[in-house]
Amino acid sequence: MSVDNYLNQISAKKFRESLHSDCSQCFGLCCVALNITASSDFANHKPAGEPCSNLQSCFQCKIHEELREKGFRGCTVFDCLGAGQMVSQHTFKGQGWRENPAMAEKMFRVFPIMEQLVEMMAYISEALTYPLQLELQKNLSKQLRQLEKLTKLDGDALVTLDIIKYRMPVNELLLKTSVHIRHALIETISSKNKRKLDYRGVDWLGKNLRGKDLRAIDLRGAYLIAADLQDADLRGADFIGADLRDANVSGANLSTSLFLTQMQINSTNGNIKTKLPTHIQRPSHWSN
Template identity: 45%
Template sequence: MHSTAPDTPPNSPLTRTDLRPDCSSCFALCCTALGFSRSADFAVDKPAGSPCRNLDSDFSCTIHDRLRPRGFRGCTVFDCFGAGQNVSQHLFRGVSWREAPETAPEMFAVFTVVRQLHEMLWYLAEAGSRTYDPDTLHRVDGLRSIIEGAMGGDAQQVLALDLGSLHARVRSTLMDVSDEVRASYLATGDDHLGARLVPGADLMGQNLRSRPLQGANLRGTYLIAADLRECDLSGADLLGADLRDARLGGADLARALYLTQSQLEAARGDSRTLIPEDLHAPGHWRD
């Protein structure tokens, strides 16, 4: 994972660089606050609010370099969008739940909220850079100010947020930007796929190799193990698309919309795969 400075003033506009995780400045909140069930992504069950059995005393992971072969692939694709260091160093002022055990329940609850807020900021940062509509940009900036303002306060202010309403407003704005961006490509995806290219479609395992997907609306689409090699996904909306084991060799995602590092970590690409400049090719990608 990338390391970033955790001390960005909360009242300054956050960039996507600020929204990258810095595990060295976090109290392992993803390894404690969150729970998971034994599955293909996790080798064991872990209740929420309990430390992972692989957590070391210095908040590092004892099997970090062996997570995939040890059955913890889910850990390798998780992204807190920098929420961990924000909660640890700003909202709880560098005092860990081990040093002050009584703060653990509140700290873990705040982390789950801030993680959602940081994810919203990630998408809004891109939306602001992709829209040409001054009114839409004003909406984006307003939402970013609300979120950053809440995180500039204290834990109680974060927990008091109306997340449902905020999610709805952010989603509406992201969809408007998506419509604008996709329209600029004068395309809605491959005509041969017809009605199947709709948000939330089931395209698991589909052979889409070399299909023209510029401007396609793939929001929430299931693309598990789909073959997207050599596809041009410029302007394609990938918000929430499930790219687990999707084959991205030679695909162009450099101008795809709402792509995250987590989606790349879950997929299978190679040295020919083009990705946005502020993301990086996962270490497990092989030609």
């Protein structure tokens, strides 16, 4: 590997790890802009654009330390990857929706768009941390620079953005990255362990996968709700779009899982033995 490639990977790793929410720099956008439906994750319904009853004037949650106990588990799962503070401090230059109600609607419309842009940036920057073919690396870097420019647009430009136009080429590049990285890992797996690797969209609700060797499998869009993944080896598994709600990942090795997000991990149950990628923080509700 050349020095330039090494430095690019290190830089991408730091960039990926920097994408996390900072509620102290946000105007409580996730507590206002999003539509919330009453469910096991949310104690009550809240339409988009209406502030949550628990949001204080300082934009902090008055039951932050008791969210799970009071029926707002979904709030502890949500992670905007920093989109909230970008909209609050950069797009709208630190002007809150309470002090400037005329721009409130626009701010609330921009927030989910910024979320998608930052999510794509997170995936791409992670992809760039892996050893890749030069052409693929160049194309990913180009997309990352383009997305970063889009995040700096003003509110008027962002609300009219055709987000699908940008998602399609990004998705294609991430697929190529996944195939490249997983195939490299597959070659290190003993021929005795040859097995099916494509489980895209599989329905594994509640499935017992305890201790299974699931290295390098494709779990894009998979349904893993309440699946038992205790002590499973999930290194190199692709998790884009996978639903991990209530999955048990205690002791599982997710250290090099591909495209795993903080929100996905926040929705699981794990413990101190669970191995996570460096950009993922251990959820506070996990057991020891």
